[in-house]
Amino acid sequence: MWVVKIGGSLSHDPSLRDWLTQLWEVGGGRIVIVPGGGDFADRVRIYQKEWEFGDLAAHNMCLLAMTQYALMMQGVLPELVLATNEDMIRRALRNGKVAVWMPIGLLTATPNAMTNWDTTSDSLAAWLSTSLNAERLMVVKSCAVDSGRPLELLVSEGVLDARFVEYVNDANYVVELFNKGDVGLMRERLLNSPAA
Template sequence: MWVIKIGGSLASDPLLVDWLEHLNDLGGGRVVIVPGGGSYADGVRHAQAEWHLDDVVAHNMAILGMGQFAFMLQGLCPDLVLGADERELEKTVHSGRVALWMPLQMLRREADELTNWDVTSDSLALWLANRLNAERVILVKSCPIPATTPAPEEWPVLAADGIVDRHFPALASDAAYPIHLLERTQLARLRELLLDETVV
């Protein structure tokens, strides 16, 4: 099973539909899509700064923002199947379709290690990948990224540069699967990965 996070920064990008079509056409039976937060999460940051909301409230608002983006993705590609937990996601993938995570299980009543802005949908994608025993994780982003798949020691640098979140390196260091960063224009690379699993 592959976990592929679509960054919320693609929400107004004309290429978004192409990404979803590629994933739906080539990823049936193995892909789970994680929605990013994008402008929905940016709105939460603004509200927290304006009203001094605590981190649990902001976290829950940001999770619901990811949910809004998930609904948008399904609206653009109705064949994607929403699933709220690992059981539902696995059922969809085993049926030969592409699953789309609705991360409502991440809502919290009390603070924990995930309820702060060091954690974004980047880290939540790895959290889910660990729960699903994923074989590969791909993060799709709009910002410029390194040309090669990062080595484990490179993640802290990428976090410092804002390419991944600050909690990501700790999770990535324990990952038992390859993690790829793809820029929004790298549809050909996605196709290569999906069509040839020997590609690293």
């Protein structure tokens, strides 16, 4: 099983449809998509600044932002299966489908290590990859990404969130970063990798 995190920055980019279509065509039964927050989450930052509420509320609102992006993805490609928990994800994969995670199960009434702006959808994708015992985490960004650069540098440059390295430090899975134009490379990886 592979987790593919599609950045919210692709939410207005024509390449989004290509990514979703290619993942669906060659990734059935193997792929879980994690949506970013995109401008849905950007609105949360604006409201938090305006109303000065805490990070717990902002965190929960950002989970709903990711959920909106998931719903949009499935609206763009109805063959994708929405899943809110591990059982639903595994059922979709067993049925040969591609799952899109809606992280509403992480909504919480109490602050925890995730309820801050250092933990965004990047780290949540890593957390899900660990929870699902995934083989690979592919993070798709709209900016140019040098996959050979150390993750710490990408964090310091703001390409990945502040906690990402912590989440993947002891990971049993491969972490790869892709630019939005790398859909062909992702397809090649899937086609040349044996199905689990």
